[in-house]
Amino acid sequence: MxxxxxxxxxxxxxxxxxxxxxxxxxxxxxxxxLATSIMNIYALIASxxxxxxxxxxxRVPLKWAFLKASVVIPFAGSFALIKAFTIAGxxxxxxxxxxxxxxxxxxxxxxxFRAYISVYTxxxxxxxxxxxxxxxxxxKLKVPPLITSMVSFTYRYIFxxxxxxxxxxxxxxxxxxxGARYRLRLSASAKTIGLVFIRAYERGERIYRxxxxxxxxxxxxxxxxxxxxxxxxxxxxxFIAFTALLTIVLR
Numbered sequence: 563m564x565x566x567x568x569x570x571x572x573x574x575x576x577x578x579x580x581x582x583x584x585x586x587x588x589x590x591x592x593x594x595x596l597a598t599s600i601m602n603i604y605a606l607i608a609s610x611x612x613x614x615x616x617x618x619x620x621r622v623p624l625k626w627a628f629l630k631a632s633v634v635i636p637f638a639g640s641f642a643l644i645k646a647f648t649i650a651g652x653x654x655x656x657x658x659x660x661x662x663x664x665x666x667x668x669x670x671x672x673x674x675f676r677a678y679i680s681v682y683t684x685x686x687x688x689x690x691x692x693x694x695x696x697x698x699x700x701x702k703l704k705v706p707p708l709i710t711s712m713v714s715f716t717y718r719y720i721f722x723x724x725x726x727x728x729x730x731x732x733x734x735x736x737x738x739x740x741g742a743r744y745r746l747r748l749s750a751s752a753k754t755i756g757l758v759f760i761r762a763y764e765r766g767e768r769i770y771r772x773x774x775x776x777x778x779x780x781x782x783x784x785x786x787x788x789x790x791x792x793x794x795x796x797x798x799x800x801f802i803a804f805t806a807l808l809t810i811v812l813r
Contacts, residue, residue, distance in 0.1 A: 571622045572692045577797075578620035579690045582790045583699030585798040590687045592802050596809050597679045603668070606675045608808050613682055616801075622689045630689075631682040638677035642670035693717060722769065723762045 572579070578586075593609075600606050617627050649666035656662070688696070697710045731754070 569688050569691065569693045569696075570626070571620075571689045574621055574690075576620045576690070578616060578686075580793075581690075581797050582794040583691050583695050584702055585790060585794045586687055586691060587696070587699055587703065589798050589801050590683050593683055593805055594680045596805055597683070598676050600676070600809055601672065603671055603675065605809055606672070606679060609805060610675070610679055610682070612805060612808065613679065613686060616686060620686070620690050622686070627682065627685050627689065630685045631678060634677050634681040638674045641677075642674040645673055646670035718769075719762070719766055722765055723758065726762045726765065727758045729761075 593613075597606065597609050600609065614624065617624055646666040646669070647660050647662055649663055649669055650661075652664045654662045654664055654667065691699075694714075697714050700710050700713075701707060
């Protein structure tokens with residue numbers, strides 16, 4: 563069972579990885595705020611280039627980062643497409659009730675790139691910070707423990723759910739269901755889905771009782787030392803100052 567689909571490259575040792583998680587969280591929040599307020603497509607491209615440079619320094623594969631951030635494309639693309647045909651302006655294309663304008667295309671491009679860059683930034687954070695360290699940093703930033711506990715359990719139980727689904731899938735494959743009639747395969751798939759939920763729930767209960775028996779009190783504990791250094795502060799201030807200057811110049 564793999565546990566690295568979110569923080570796959572977080573165990574690498576680079577300058578970005580060594581920066582305190584709290585500094586990275588604050589930088590990401592400020593960067594996303596700046597990126598979503600940009601009204602110039604060239605400023606967005608420049609911001610994207612800055613992020614890509616940070617990815618290069620962190621030694622996280624760019625291809626993996628691009629693909630990971632592309633999860634937002636269907637959602638952002640849908641809204642951008644609607645914007646492109648609903649904003650009045652200089653017509654580019656017109657057919658029946660559809661009117662594509664240059665202003666609509668510009669607005670759609672801004673909307674799409676803002677969304678993509680925001681997700682791209684979150685991918686940078688999660689790929690350079692171990693998930694338990696990220697949760698511990700959120701607690702240090704005074705995020706309510708209830709929220710961090712819910713996120714932690716959701717993350718952990720995803721693997722429990724996936725593991726049970728993989729076990730049942732292997733069991734179904736061992737019974738040669740794929741070569742059976744359609745109705746039999748449909749029935750087997752429905753039963754598998756039901757069993758996944760039941761077995762995942764039961765296993766989750768066992769895991770939770772085991773955690774309570776080991777003294778779990780709702781606090782996220784990690785072996786990583788969470789301490790802000792001068793290097794962390796300098797890196798964070800430099801990154802935010804450079805991004806803000808770039809945004810102001812290209813605005």
